[in-house]
Amino acid sequence: MAKERILFAITRSDLGGAQKHILWLIENLVDEFDVRVVVGEIGYLTSELEHLGVSYQFIPSLVRQISPIRDIKTIRCIRSEIKSFQPSIIHLHSFKAAMLGRIATIGKSRHVVVTVHGWSFTDGNPRSRQFIGIPVEKLLAPFSDRLVTVSKRDFDTAIRKKIGRTDQLVLIPNGVPDITPSKPGSGKNNKVLSLICVGRLCEQKNQLALVEILDLLPEYCQLILVGDGPHRQQIEQRIDELGLSGRVTIDTDNTHPENLLQNADIYVSLSKWEGLPLSIIEALRAGLPVVATDVGGSSELVVNRKNGCLITRNSKEVVVKALTELVGDSDLREGMGRNSRSLYLREYTLDRFIRKTREMYRAMLNN
Numbered sequence: 001m002a003k004e005r006i007l008f009a010i011t012r013s014d015l016g017g018a019q020k021h022i023l024w025l026i027e028n029l030v031d032e033f034d035v036r037v038v039v040g041e042i043g044y045l046t047s048e049l050e051h052l053g054v055s056y057q058f059i060p061s062l063v064r065q066i067s068p069i070r071d072i073k074t075i076r077c078i079r080s081e082i083k084s085f086q087p088s089i090i091h092l093h094s095f096k097a098a099m100l101g102r103i104a105t106i107g108k109s110r111h112v113v114v115t116v117h118g119w120s121f122t123d124g125n126p127r128s129r130q131f132i133g134i135p136v137e138k139l140l141a142p143f144s145d146r147l148v149t150v151s152k153r154d155f156d157t158a159i160r161k162k163i164g165r166t167d168q169l170v171l172i173p174n175g176v177p178d179i180t181p182s183k184p185g186s187g188k189n190n191k192v193l194s195l196i197c198v199g200r201l202c203e204q205k206n207q208l209a210l211v212e213i214l215d216l217l218p219e220y221c222q223l224i225l226v227g228d229g230p231h232r233q234q235i236e237q238r239i240d241e242l243g244l245s246g247r248v249t250i251d252t253d254n255t256h257p258e259n260l261l262q263n264a265d266i267y268v269s270l271s272k273w274e275g276l277p278l279s280i281i282e283a284l285r286a287g288l289p290v291v292a293t294d295v296g297g298s299s300e301l302v303v304n305r306k307n308g309c310l311i312t313r314n315s316k317e318v319v320v321k322a323l324t325e326l327v328g329d330s331d332l333r334e335g336m337g338r339n340s341r342s343l344y345l346r347e348y349t350l351d352r353f354i355r356k357t358r359e360m361y362r363a364m365l366n367n
Contacts, residue, residue, distance in 0.1 A: 004365060005034040007087035009078065009101045011062055011094040013043035015227075015255060016200055017278040018093050018117045021150075021174060023048050028354045030054065033361075036085050038062070038078060040097070044255070057081055064096050066132075071100055078104035089113060089361060095120040099136055102143040111364045115148040115172075118275030118296050119157055137163045145364060150174045151276040151297025170360055173300070174276045175353030176285055178345075179258050192222050193327055196264035196288075198257045198279040199271070201229035201250075206270040206293075208235055209316070213270075215242045216320050221327055226260055228252040261286040265333060266326050271295055272313060284344035289336035291322050301348075307339035 006029075008022055023045065026035050036055050039045060040062030049056050059077045061070040078101055082090065091113045092101040098114045105112050121133025141147065141164035148170045149155040155171045158164060195214070199205040207225050214223045225235070225248065232250065239248050251260065261267070267283035267290045274296030283290050284301060290308035292298045302308040309322035326333055 003032065003034045004089070004361075005036070005085060005087040006089045006091055006361070007036050007038065007081060007085055009038040009062075009090070009092050009097040010045070011040045011064055011097045013039050013041035013045040014200065014229075015044040017174070017275070018115075019045040020176075020278055021115070021117070022093060023052075024175075024177070024350060025354070025357060026052060026054055028350075029358065029361075032358075036081070036087070038081055038097070038101075040074075062097060062100070074100050075104045079108070082108055082110065088365060091115065093117065095133070099140060102140045105143060111145045112143060113146045113148060113360070113364075114144045115150065116154055116158075116275065117150060118273060119154055122157070122273055122296070134161060134163070137161075141165075141168065144168060146170050146360060148172050148360070149275075151300055153297050153299065154275060172353065172356045172360065173297075173348060174278055174281060175348050175350040176278055176281050177350040178285060179262075192220050193218075193266070194222050194224060194264040195266050195268050195323070196224040196226065196260060196283075197268050197270075198226040198261070198282065199269070199277075200227050201225065201231045201235055203231065204272055204274075205229075206272050207231065208238055209270050210268055211235060211238050211242070211244065211248060213316065213319055213323070214244060214247060217323060217327060219247070221247070221323075223248045224251060224260060224264065225249070226251045226253075226257045257282065258286070261288065264288060266291065266323065267308075268319075268323070269293065269298070270311075270319065271298075274298055276300065281344065281348045284340040284348065287337040287341035289326055289333050290340060291319065291326070301343070303339070303343070307336045307343060 037049055038057050038059060040059055042058055046056055059074055061073040089111045090105055092098040093115050121130045147164045147168050150173055152171060158169055197207060197210055201207055239245055261282055267288040269280055269292040271293055276297035280290055280301045290302045292302050293313050294310045299310055302310050304310045311318050
């Protein structure tokens, strides 16, 4: 029998949580479905798709900014892809691809799924996206068969803001593949204490604030920033200004951060907005205590005083206090780290994420 076909669409191709999310889905479902991807950039995602032997269509006009001429062109290109590939399911990711993708499906008889990696209108997002986010989501919700949220907070937000019908909403938390945890103390330098943050160097992830906080911690504390992005030069300049070049490492290859995470002591995320961050789930998997801003689904991953500390955005003094306590108490770090690992195994494995997504696909196709 011929396989059912799934067409994925996403705006950006650089290394990030949504891109990993799609790749793990494809890797685990490619034997069951024929897959094709529409993407607005050439980069990490397209390179990985080539390794998997999965076809993709690069649409240069698919960009994050609102641009009427480019957007109309993108809609036409997506409609052309739908016509030629004939997918049974169209699965859309990221705000812009989800917006244009749903418009492109109007009049097409297909199952349409939108995965929300954090609502565009929540606090911390750029003002322009907050302004148009709710009207766009309400207007386009009827053109979605399923609206998937990766965090319960976003699920509850959809209900509160009346975005879509209750029967459209599905909660499928992110999951990451497991690794073999390192033995306690193996690979670690006992003379230093390592803080680590994994993510694109950009406004959203707010690593600049983390560098400034490091300057307020004991000198034996070091920071590892894993990632690259538009704020790299600004961050490097601030590191030099504060005289922290000997205490901060920027590792621009965050394709496989597992070893760095396992050899670190504390995970820190000062993001301004999030969905359900894969980077924190990876920290849970590695058995790390986590200090994170209370944005998006972070409160579902970090239980305050249980496996880490949740911090209100822009609360620099509270972050310093939480980190100072963890830095000075190895028993507290180890206990919180064990709780992190247990939470990962219970709620955020890749198998659980794939199983729930497969069940959703099959339920749609069997209707």
